Amino acid sequence: MHNEYETLEDLWNEDPKSQKKDTLSSVIGSKGSLKEQIEQIKTAALYPENGLPIMLLGPSGSGKTYLARCIYNYCLEQKLIDKNSAFISLNCAQYYHNPELLSSLLFGYIKGAFTGADKDKKGLLENANGGILFLDEVHRLTEEGQEKLFTFMDSGEYSPIGDNSIRKTSKVRLIFATTESIQSTFLPTFIRRLPVIINIPSFSERPxxxxxxxxxxxxxxxxxxxxxxxxxxxxxxxxxxxxxxxxxxxxxxxxxxxxxxxxxxxxxxxxxxxxxxxxxxxxxxxxxxxxxxxxxxxxxxxxxxxxxxxxxxxINSKEQINLRATYFQFVNEFKRLELGKITTEYYINDMMNNVNLLLDDLVFNSQINSNESLFSILTFNIKSTFKYMEENYGFEQDGNKILSIAHLLYFKEEQEILINHTEWHSIRPKLITFIDMHMGNSLWLAKRMLAHLSERLDFPILDEDLILISFYLNSVNIQDVKNEIKSIILAHGYSTASSMANIANRMLKKKFFQAIDMPIDTTINDIENKVLDFIDNNNIEKGLILLVDMGSLSELSVRLKNKLKGPLLLIDFVSTPLVLEIGSLLLQRKNINEINEEILKNIKINKQLVYPVEKKKKAILTCCYTGMGSAIQIQEILHNSLNHSSPLVSIVPYDYHSLKQNKQKELPFQIYDVLAIIGTADPGIEGIPYIGLDHLISGEDIEDFINILNCNFKVNETQLKKDLVFKFSLKRIIEKLTILDVNKVLTFVQDAVDKMEERFDIKLSNNKRFLLYIHCCCMVERILRKEEVDMQEDIKEFIQKEKRKLEIIHFSFSEIEKEYTIKISDLEIRLICDIVFND
Known part of the structure; x- marks a missing residue:
């Protein structure tokens, strides 16, 4: 198969004859519902000597006889049998009421063996010598017939009817077929001689x-x-x-x-x-x-x-051509990414663009009657799924998203496109891992969405659709959907939990709480299963608060701690005031540790904060004074550098200001064994080594960093040094953060920083200068993209107080404003001032 095509039609209509296929690989379903069966058949056929006996099991008319003939042709193609070898087929059902005649047909007979046997007669085993004997409806064989047959399968010898002293041999490949249950129809001794049993799906079971x-x-x-x-x-x-x-x-x-x-x-x-x-x-x-x-x-x-x-x-419709082309691009472009021909950013952006072009074309350029039954059913169920996603995960729905996915599922018709790509099975796990790493939130939401749709529409979740929907969701900016603490009220009674949750959510004007109402006889096992089901379908990295109305916290915590994916705060004797108290803390964006410490300090309640008990995974935190964007880029560079050395360490980007304020109370320290923090500013956490990004770039602290790793893992020091020196350069980091001409923007930013130093009569540290370079390059691109920074409540007061400083900074950056035709706001100038003058 080619990697490049002149047109989409060339891709779709690629001549299958250009790829040499054997008979079995050409069977319809050989890469779908019969994929595993075809591999089993090939294994049996290629087995030394006479291959292995094969039993084809399936309903009447499912294609067993056709498949037996294909096996014969495959053996000819592979030169497993001589080109003149016979294919002999016998339907045993025709002789069900005359087992003696059936035995004589199979094994032959000698003259005088029975009335009418006036001469010796060869049997089918002898006639099929060197070839294939296919016995259809083999369940019609009597027990005696089965015994004779498995004796031949064991020894390769048989006796004709009428003289057991005669021993004949035959090298014949045996294929059996039946529509009946094997266990209830055949002798156990016969079943044991069947190493390969192939289940053939009915027509209705086929995709x-x-x-x-x-x-x-x-x-x-x-x-x-x-x-x-x-x-x-x-x-x-x-x-x-x-x-x-x-x-x-x-x-x-x-x-x-x-x-x-x-x-x-x-x-x-x-x-x-x-x-x-x-x-x-x-x-x-x-x-x-x-x-x-x-x-x-x-x-x-x-x-x-x-x-x-x-x-x-x-020659398919343009919709099918475009669908195939887009799905194939996922694999073909990922291969280019693996070879280093394109960057991660290019691949993600290119795939998001392709997905949106496909969906736009399906929505705006395809003719569908919106009242058509199937399309109406799709649209209705997708609306319901989006409502479910909004209620449970905060994912906002709109008509465009609903129509896009409805058109995709309508034209795709549940077919599996990438099964026809020769490299799909090898690349699939790597591609999904890549998406999980770079677009984890989108992948997580796509799984939830497709799982909900699958239940309602009764269709399978395909990995290829999971990939496409992930790229689509990533393109519509859903980054912050799941990053909140989850809360469940679990109480006995018809609507006890629901009432408390509804009251609290309405009063707080945000849906913090979900409810599980339970019958009065609910057991601790039921509660455990309910919670585990919620954990499986929700991301609880930030934590889960479980409010219950019964005194069984100790037992519940013991049951759950080995199955947690994040911290769990259990609180007993739930009441509406307690729910509102927790809701107010969630509104203040308190983390789960702070909620555990502050909840109802003056009221005695039972509560337990439980963390996963598995051995903590090692982690390195990345942070940046200017925000999470830079922390994520540092994470990616570190991950790529450490991938050769230690896959056992996680690289976790985290908010600098939260680390500086809350220290080891922050969540990463509860979940991970944090080895070090790498960033542009030191959050000052006692006992955790900090390495400045400027020191990594200069090479000053590379040895210290490698020593930290060596204490926990065996690393390839030479390769790691090369990767760090190559990937941690100022230019490469800014290239990852912006699409601007790096040399140009860096020159202007360097001049501006020099002017600030001169006019303020100060000497900036290498770390601050480095931080300013990154921040200001990103600032220029942010303004060009018309992206706004967060409002600062004290900005007016700050301007009056620090007017002179702001004027100097604004003057220093005036050349950048002229060159890029932008206006640097007071909010942006304030951030630069903070970097220059704050420790």
Whole structure:
């Protein structure tokens, strides 16, 4: 498969013959519902000597005989058997009432073995020597027949009927098929001789796209037989796709054969014969009343099948072409990222752009009747899911998001696109890990959204859709959705918990509390399961507050502490005043430690703060005086540098001001064993080494940093030094933070900082100068993007008090204002002043 294509059509219509495929790999479903089965079959066929016996298990008409023939062709292709070897098939059901005749057919007989045996007769085992013997409906074999057969499977020898002293041998590959339960039908001794049992899904169990491929293939076969182009109505396609026939694939094939024959009888003199609902066999039309064809047929188009141009089937709608192209780009561009041809930022931005272009095209350039049944169902359920997301996770819904996802699911039709990409299975886990690292919040929300939709619409969650939705959500700025402490009120009674939660949420004007109402006979096991279910479906990194109305905290904390993903504050004897008190602390953005210390100091209540008991993972915190953006970039550079040395250490960006104010009370110190803090300003936490980013850049503290790591892990010092020296340069950090010309903006910022030093008659430390470089470069880009900084309540008072300082700073940066045609606000000047004059 190529990596580059001239057009989207070239990508979609790539000639499958350009890739050499074996017969089994060409079976419809070989990369889908039959993927595991095909691999098992190949393993059995390639096994030394005569391969391994294979049992095909599946309902009538599911394709067992066809698959047996494919196995034979595969053995020929792989030169496992001679090109002249036989494929012999026997349906054992034909001889169910005459087991002696069946045995004589299988094993042969000698003259005089029974009445009518007037000469020696070879059996099928001998005729199939060197080839394949396929026994269909093998459950019809008597116990005696099974015993004879497994004796042959063990020894490779058998005796013809009539003389047990004769020992014959045969090198034959055995394939069995049955529609019955193996355990209840076969002797245990026979089952033990079946190392490979292959389950074949029914037509209704196949993915929708495989059903369409099967239908297409059958119509194409009929076109070839009738030597006519066949046009099939969308109603017929829809009926075949959604009707549930007992005969499965075989029944579908027969209906298609009859329908094409019926149309041919009427139109054989015409160039194109048209298959309509009226051409279906009378017996099958009874199912029309029960099928959904009138509801969903508008999703499909009339199809043309021409045996002279089979590739017509691969010419899909522009929606399908664009879908495939976008999904394939996830993998192809990620390969370029792994090779270092593009940056992480470029990949994320490019993929977000591609996703939005795809969704915009589906919404604005595709024709869908908004009243069409399936689209209405999709839209309704997506609205419900978005409402659920808003209520539980603060994710704001709007019509654009709903329409975008509805169109995506409508046109994708649950098909798995990337299963056809040769490198999807190897890249999938790495790509999802990458998204979790760089867009973890978006991935988490996408999982919740698709899980909720999956339950309502009964469709599977595909990793490829999880990836696309993650990029989409990341593009609509949902970064702060989950970063809050979660709270549950869990109380006995019909609406006790709900009433308290509703009152508190209304009074606080924010939905802090969720409620779980329980029957009076609820057990501690029930409570544990409720909490664990909540933990599984919510992010509780910041903590979970559980308010209960029963005195069982000790037991509950013991049960939960080994299963926690974050801190849990348990509080007993819940009441409305207690809920409001906690809500007021949440409004003040107190962390869970502060809430635990402050909650109702003057009232005696039972409470426990429980942390996960597993061994704390090592971590390095990154922080920056100017905000989280720079801390995250430092995290990324460190992560990439340490990836070769120690995957066991987490790099956690954190707010500098919170660290400076609350020290080791902050959450990272409860969850991690913090080894060091790296940043642009020292938060001054006793016992935790701090390394300034300027010292890493100068190389001054690289040895100290490596020594810290060496005390906890075995690191590759030489490689780590190279990575740190290369990646921790001022230019590279600013390149990651901005899209500006680094040399240009740094020159102007350096001049401005020099002017400040001269006019204030001060000498800035290397650390402050370094911090100013980063902050001011980011400031220029922030102003160009028209992004605002947080309002400062005391700004007017500060301007009056520090007027002279602000004037000097503003003068020093006047050249930057002229060059970039921007206006640096008093709020921005204030931040620069803080960096220069605050310790």
């Amino acid at each position: 929708k796209q495989e059903k369409i491929h099967l239908i297409d293939d059958f119509f194409l076969q009929e076109s070839k037989i009738l030597k006519h182009t066949i046009q099939v109505s969308k109603q017929v396609i829809s009926f075949l796709l959604f009707s549930n026939f007992e005969g499965n694939v075989g029944k579908i094939k027969n209906i298609i054969k009859y329908s094409c024959g019926s149309s041919y009888a009427k139109m054989k003199d015409k160039k194109i014969i048209k298959v309509r609902i009226s051409d279906l066999p009378i017996g099958s039309t009874e199912q029309l009343k029960e099928s959904m064809y009138h509801q969903i047929s508008n999703r499909y188009q009339d199809k043309i099948y021409d045996y002279t141009q089979p590739n017509l089937l691969t």
